[in-house]
Amino acid sequence: MTGTSKAIPAIDLNRCTGCGWCVAACPPHVLSLHALGDGPGAIKRSVLDDEEGCTGCALCAVRCPFDAIRMVRREQSRR
Ligand code: SF4
Ligand code: SF4
Structure with a gap:
């Protein structure tokens, strides 16, 4: 099941x-936390590492307590 889902998460950093x-x-x-910046002041943000591996299940968007994830059509995500 690769590259078949219509939607992927757009994460509002x-x-x-x-x-x-x-x-x-x-x-x-296919999501992981990435450090933005260096040293002790670096902040971490969620990043979609493998767009093709995403199934579009939207569990991440449902789970996010901060409403930071929006499911978008793949085409829109490449704007
Ligand atoms: S939880 Fe589902 S929609 Fe979110 S990144 Fe993973 S596979 Fe894609
Ligand atoms: S659940 Fe939401 S706030 Fe938490 S790392 Fe994922 S996108 Fe960020």
């Missing part, structure tokens, strides 16, 4: 707190 809930909720494990 301004709302994301790096809590990691979406990472834990994603069945195919």
